[in-house]
Amino acid sequence: MKAGLFGGTFNPIHNGHLGIIQYVKAHYAFETIILYPSALPPHKPNLNLASARDRLTMVKRAIKNLNGFQVSDIELQRKGPSFTIDTISQFKTIFGSHTRFHLLLGSDAFFDTPSWKQANRIFGALPVIVMQRGEKTDMEPYASFIDEHVSKGYKLKSDNIFVHDRLFPIRICNVPRIDISSTQIRNRIKSGKSISGLVPEDVETFIKTKDLYK
Numbered sequence: 001m002k003a004g005l006f007g008g009t010f011n012p013i014h015n016g017h018l019g020i021i022q023y024v025k026a027h028y029a030f031e032t033i034i035l036y037p038s039a040l041p042p043h044k045p046n047l048n049l050a051s052a053r054d055r056l057t058m059v060k061r062a063i064k065n066l067n068g069f070q071v072s073d074i075e076l077q078r079k080g081p082s083f084t085i086d087t088i089s090q091f092k093t094i095f096g097s098h099t100r101f102h103l104l105l106g107s108d109a110f111f112d113t114p115s116w117k118q119a120n121r122i123f124g125a126l127p128v129i130v131m132q133r134g135e136k137t138d139m140e141p142y143a144s145f146i147d148e149h150v151s152k153g154y155k156l157k158s159d160n161i162f163v164h165d166r167l168f169p170i171r172i173c174n175v176p177r178i179d180i181s182s183t184q185i186r187n188r189i190k191s192g193k194s195i196s197g198l199v200p201e202d203v204e205t206f207i208k209t210k211d212l213y214k
């Protein structure tokens with residue numbers, strides 16, 4: 001089985017997340033994409049962070065009517081900060097070798113990987129798909145970043161794929177530009193503006209019921 005892993009703070013999940021993962025699922029023919037909210041995002045100390053349980057519930061509500069998506073509480077079960085390499089290892093152990101996992105990263109997350117715990121092990125563990133917003137990508141910043149911060153020896157093949165003889169490929173995928181962010185949603189709620197159309201209706205109802213982000 002070919003499966004995508006997509007982690008995020010999802011504070012809250014929004015239609016931007018849903019748009020890109022549906023695009024990536026179709027484009028790479030994933031059978032499933034697993035979304036896993038971070039319990040304690042090590043990189044986003046955030047004063048307006050909804051509880052992990054609430055963020056998980058919102059993800060569940062958001063994907064409920066979509067085919068081929070799952071949500072996992074794997075990072076909520078672990079104690080301490082959530083490191084992606086530990087999460088990947090755990091998924092591999094749980095699902096076994098017949099599941100071919102790919103890690104989906106937003107370009108901001110990808111360029112942030114040098115600050116992650118043992119990030120280099122990620123590229124030795126599974127293929128990575130970097131979701132780059134917009135239609136065209138200048139590959140030069142990716143090439144120099146990969147060379148400097150991921151590993152020497154990656155070569156750009158056609159189709160925006162960097163290949164290596166020991167490590168897994170890194171694919172740069174142009175995803176539709178959807179200008180929505182969780183920050184924008186939280187700010188809108190704080191200033192009393194509507195978030196209709198930015199999150200699925202069931203998520204909007206949940207946010208209202210629980211009075212989140214006020």
Ligand code: ATP
Pocket residue numbers: 007008009010011016017020105106107108109131133175177178179180181182183184
């Ligand atoms: P915040 O505004 O709180 O920083 P966010 O909207 O970026 O949050 P995250 O949960 O941190 O949401 O996102 C997980 C990943 O999804 C990130 O790597 C981010 O780049 C990507 N992402 C979020 N929104 C979009 C979007 N509209 N289009 C493409 N990628 C997105």
